[in-house]
Amino acid sequence: MTTSTQNPSLSDLIRDAGVVGAGGAGFPTFRKLDAQVEHLIANGAECEPLLYKDREVMLQEAEAFVEGLRIMQQLTGAAHVTVVVKEKNADVLDVLTPLMDPLGFKSLVYRDVYPAGDEYVLVHAVTGRLIPPGGLPLQVGCVVDNVETILNVAHAAAGKAVTEKWVTVTGAVKSPATYKVPVGISFRDCIEAAGGATTPDPMILTGGVMMGGVAGGLDDEITKTIGGLIVLPADHYLIQRKTASQSTYTRIGHGQCDQCSMCTEMCPRYLMGYPIEPHKVMRTLLMTGEAKERGSLWAQYCCECNICSLIACPETLDPKSICVDAKKILRDSGTKREKVELESLTRGIHPGRSGREIPIKTLYQRLGLRPYDKKAPYLGSLPQPAKVVIPMQQHIGAPCVPCVAVGDRVRVGQCVGKVPDGQLGAPVHASIDGTVTEAGETRVSIEG
């Protein structure tokens, strides 16, 4: 932490404000900005259906967002700054371009396809470079950050900690909308603000319909990395698919995969030339021991986009989940030599790639989302809730340790969880004024 005898650097301010990747990754941003790079890329290519929060960040906070880009350029020395948006959101450039032009910042409008927000896709679209398999944008001279993260950098530089989150609340709710909410507010409060669920048995997907998971329930809380709550009936196709047990998708995959390889042929990472072939991973369902480990190697560069399971497979099998399990097998067994062998198979961009990108409208149609295809306009900040729950782990790295006790009075922006000395992480802060009612290892609760 900074001391009282010296002015904090920009990097210190970003670290102490608890800025992390707001698009879902949760990587502590100050560490990313340690590097000197050629390209700084703002990821505004919101590609999950139904979500509008990145669009609204750029529209509602245009000046602060561009200031965040300027600060990040200053820190990274990036010669090129590019904001990537989808065609459907190209109108946000009417607002951004007059602010970016004087600074020499550029924009790139990407097709309305999925997945466009994958940093491997963005880096290639902006620079023509391919991130090495399993590597980071930094290895090809790039830093990529979500637009909300960049906004939070601007706020941090002005001394404001991350206490709010931009969230789209949509799906089976009365009035889909995008809000700025206190970190730690319950899903229940967010959904009630959107008029409540319109289904008697609501289930909630967090993050997105493709990559998001099914939440535990209405009492879960918004974290720094959740960008959307998608409410769906319990019998909706997506809920059924995403709640299938490991034994179910494994048993069915074992019995029904006919090795047609459509999952591989549609895999966006395979189409970029990376050594990933999910149909080969499906074969491992019949294997044990070393053979299973070797076959699992074909999963190691899976980005978990779900195209293979939700779009490609004609048998509605779940190669994505099999790949996730295979990656765990590799982690548990520790694989080195084989990784290098497969890296050498990288073959460059597939000639058919552009014809196999998935149009967003196809996702709406195939995933039963048309009834929920409604705008979710920005309706401002929600009023202070009666209670927030601040998780100690909202980031990649070590969990925070509470630095408040039950009964303490806290104010918005006050640090309530610190990163252990010498560890990577991001502190967490009170998002409402109130009294601490719980200060445990995993969370701090505050009641207003």
Ligand code: SF4
């Ligand atoms: S698309 Fe489905 S059936 Fe075909 S190889 Fe992949 S998992 Fe098997």
Ligand code: SF4
């Ligand atoms: S989820 Fe499927 S389609 Fe997506 S990267 Fe992984 S294997 Fe490829």
